[in-house]
Amino acid sequence: MTSTSKFLKNSYLVHGFLFVIFIVQGFFYDTPRGIAMGLWAIIISPDILVTDYIAIGGLGAAFVNVGLAGLVSVIALALAKHEPIGLTLGTFGLVIGFAFFGKNPVNMMPIIMGGFLYSKYAGIPFKSCILPAILGTCLAPAVTQLVFIDHIPIALGVALGVLIGLAIGFMINPVAAAVRKAHGGYNLYNVGFAAGLIGLCLFALFRNFGIDYALLNIWSSGYNFELSLFLFILSTYFIICGILSAGDRLSFVEIITIDAEDHDYYRKYAGKSYIAMGVMGLACFTFMLVVRGEYSGPVIGAILSVVGFGAFGKRLSSAAVIVAGAMLAAIVISVVTGIPVNDRGFLVAAIFSTCLSPLARTFGFKWGIAAGFLHLSLATQVGFFHGGLNLYNNGFAGGLAAMMLLPMIEFFRKKG
Numbered sequence: 001m002t003s004t005s006k007f008l009k010n011s012y013l014v015h016g017f018l019f020v021i022f023i024v025q026g027f028f029y030d031t032p033r034g035i036a037m038g039l040w041a042i043i044i045s046p047d048i049l050v051t052d053y054i055a056i057g058g059l060g061a062a063f064v065n066v067g068l069a070g071l072v073s074v075i076a077l078a079l080a081k082h083e084p085i086g087l088t089l090g091t092f093g094l095v096i097g098f099a100f101f102g103k104n105p106v107n108m109m110p111i112i113m114g115g116f117l118y119s120k121y122a123g124i125p126f127k128s129c130i131l132p133a134i135l136g137t138c139l140a141p142a143v144t145q146l147v148f149i150d151h152i153p154i155a156l157g158v159a160l161g162v163l164i165g166l167a168i169g170f171m172i173n174p175v176a177a178a179v180r181k182a183h184g185g186y187n188l189y190n191v192g193f194a195a196g197l198i199g200l201c202l203f204a205l206f207r208n209f210g211i212d213y214a215l216l217n218i219w220s221s222g223y224n225f226e227l228s229l230f231l232f233i234l235s236t237y238f239i240i241c242g243i244l245s246a247g248d249r250l251s252f253v254e255i256i257t258i259d260a261e262d263h264d265y266y267r268k269y270a271g272k273s274y275i276a277m278g279v280m281g282l283a284c285f286t287f288m289l290v291v292r293g294e295y296s297g298p299v300i301g302a303i304l305s306v307v308g309f310g311a312f313g314k315r316l317s318s319a320a321v322i323v324a325g326a327m328l329a330a331i332v333i334s335v336v337t338g339i340p341v342n343d344r345g346f347l348v349a350a351i352f353s354t355c356l357s358p359l360a361r362t363f364g365f366k367w368g369i370a371a372g373f374l375h376l377s378l379a380t381q382v383g384f385f386h387g388g389l390n391l392y393n394n395g396f397a398g399g400l401a402a403m404m405l406l407p408m409i410e411f412f413r414k415k416g
Contacts, residue, residue: 008245008271011084015092016074018237022067022096029226030060039065039104046148046216047102047141048388052297054100054220062100062297069099069108073134076112082127086264086273086312090188091134093308094392097301098138102391107140110162114169121170129173135191136172138392140165142202145389149211164202171198183402186362188263188313189355192395199386199396206387215388219344220296227295228285231303235281238274238307245271255279256316263313263358277310280319284351287323291342299344302351302394309354318361318368319354325372326350333377349379352394359402363409374401 007013026035038061045056053062073095077088095103115133119126143165146157176194187193206212258265258276265273284303293299306314330346333339339346353375360368379397390396 008241011089011266012074012078014241014274015089016071018234019067019070019074019096022070023064024067025230026060026063026067028060029063030058034058035060035064038062042104043106047104047107047144047391048213048216049141049383049391049393050101050218050298050388051141051216052101052218052220053104054223054297055218059220059223059226065104066096066099068105069103070096072105072108072112076134077130080125080127080130082130084266086260086266087131089266089273089277089311090305090309090313091131093305094135094189095137097304097308098391100297100301100304103137103140107143107165108134108137110143110165111137111140111169111172114166114171115173116169117166118170118173122173132173132176132191133169135392136169136176136195138192138195138390138395139168139172139199139202141391142168142199142389145213146211149213152211168195168198179399183399184406185263186359186402186406187355187395187398188309188358189352189392189395189398192355192390192392193399195390195392196382196386196396196399199390202389203385203387213387215383219298221294224295227300228288231281231285231300234304235278235285235307237278238281238310239278242272242275242278245274258315259361264311265313265315266311273311276315277307279316280310280314281307283316283320287351288347291327291347293342293347294344296344298348299351302348306351306354314354314357315361318357321360321365321368322353322356322372322375323350325369325374326353326376327372328369329373329376345380346376349376349394349397352379353398355395355398356401359405367405367409371401371405374404 038057042053042057042061042065045051053065070092073092112133115129116126119129143161146152146160147154172191172194175198176191179194180190255276260268265276284306327350330341334341353372356371356375359371375397378400379394382397383393
């Protein structure tokens with residue numbers, strides 16, 4: 001076996017190398033001093049939705065933060081001796097995507113440690129619950145938010161934040177396992193749904209104790225060239241990795257209709273699933289060109305999640321149907337309110353709506369359109385209920401949309 005084949009067969013090496021490149025890339029955009037200052041600004045900033053790290057710390061610091069957050073995940077998975085599966089690649093996509101807005105190594109660590117404590121208390125190997133713990137870092141804003149409340153001393157806010165992070169990491173595994181039944185597995189962002197419920201409870205507790213705050217709306221602009229080029233190169237990287245992987249090649253038809261009963265394309269297709277990931281990235285690149293959308297931290301973050309889940313449950317044929325439904329909702333809202341169809345909030349929700357791809361794949365075009373339409377409508381409104389603490393707001397919305405649609409689907413199928 002050649003060194004190239006060994007590299008491609010180890011998903012941690014494929015992604016770890018990529019994350020190191022992200023860190024190096026950051027220094028092309030800024031000086032070491034500028035990056036250090038930007039990282040500090042990111043660490044000490046509130047992280048609730050929407051806090052675009054590119055706007056907070058600059059493009060260079062944002063890329064370094066993305067690389068560091070990715071490496072934290074790789075190291076945690078390696079230490080837990082977790083064997084890569086499709087959801088592992090999806091997790092990487094979500095981690096680095098949200099490291100552009102809301103996640104950094106500092107606010108991630110308490111939650112991951114909470115997952116470790118859960119494994120010890122439950123008497124199960126950490127490798128069996130590491131992925132939900134890493135995905136649970138979507139509640140990372142809860143770790144830092146108390147520091148920014150005026151009547152709470154900073155030291156107390158830090159201590160409470162760490163305890164909250166440990167509690168989140170401890171709870172996320174059993175809660176995520178329980179709520180999956182509510183949407184039947186048709187929402188790929190199941191932990192986001194679970195985190196939405198936990199975030200709702202946390203925000204309610206905060207408000208009952210007199211802790212209140214407004215959602216943020218910090219977005220970057222002016223980085224279309226840099227971020228679109230980054231997306232194109234990243235997508236090409238995965239396609240090349242897939243092509244170089246040993247074994248039979250996938251045809252184009254197989255790539256857009258890639259399937260596995262348990263959503264795990266990586267387990268079934270191994271390194272060839274990288275091709276599907278790259279194709280999903282290029283599809284998002286094309287989508288942004290067609291709608292003339294503006295790139296920002298949240299937009300590129302949403303796209304990176306799609307790329308990651310190109311190895312777990314998202315395929316081009318069904319994802320396109322969901323996005324079509326979401327953009328139909330954006331058009332209707334635009335006609336009524338005058339908000340541009342390519343508004344950044346609409347684009348983020350439309351891209352994330354692909355979490356409902358299994359629903360379109362299973363129940364067909366019409367229900368896929370309905371799912372995308374309902375998802376965008378929910379995603380633009382439900383952030384208030386968890387106070388922006390759940391970065392996977394679209395996972396929460398996706399779970400609600402699936403819960404609403406599944407009984408109706410069952411009803412009409414029986415009538416039909």
